[in-house]
Amino acid sequence: MANTRQSTKRARIEKKRTLKNQANKSSTKSAVRDAVATLAKGDVKTAKEAYMNAVKALSKAASKGAIPKGRAARKISRLTRLAKKTKAEIVASK
Secondary structure, rough: OOOOOHHHHHHHHHHHHHHHHHHHHHHHHEEEHHHHHHHOOOOOOHHHHHHHHHHHHHHHHHOOOOHHHHHHHHHHHHHHHHHHHHOHHHHHHO
């Protein structure tokens, strides 16, 4: 329980930020999951779109502070490696 006005406000702000970060993380995870699934199917057009959406979501989450920048970079790197291994043309012409 918050004892001062300042700690009450900080608790209130933290709730808002937590909800925002959770939503951001969830959408990012969904984008990455969709990209991996689409890459597995092998359709170049949809895979490229899903890949770009996932990279954008990860970068945005990192810039907003929802996830650490290093984690976003690692996931983008792994996703790019997977995309290149599956279909090189997905990553070649960003």
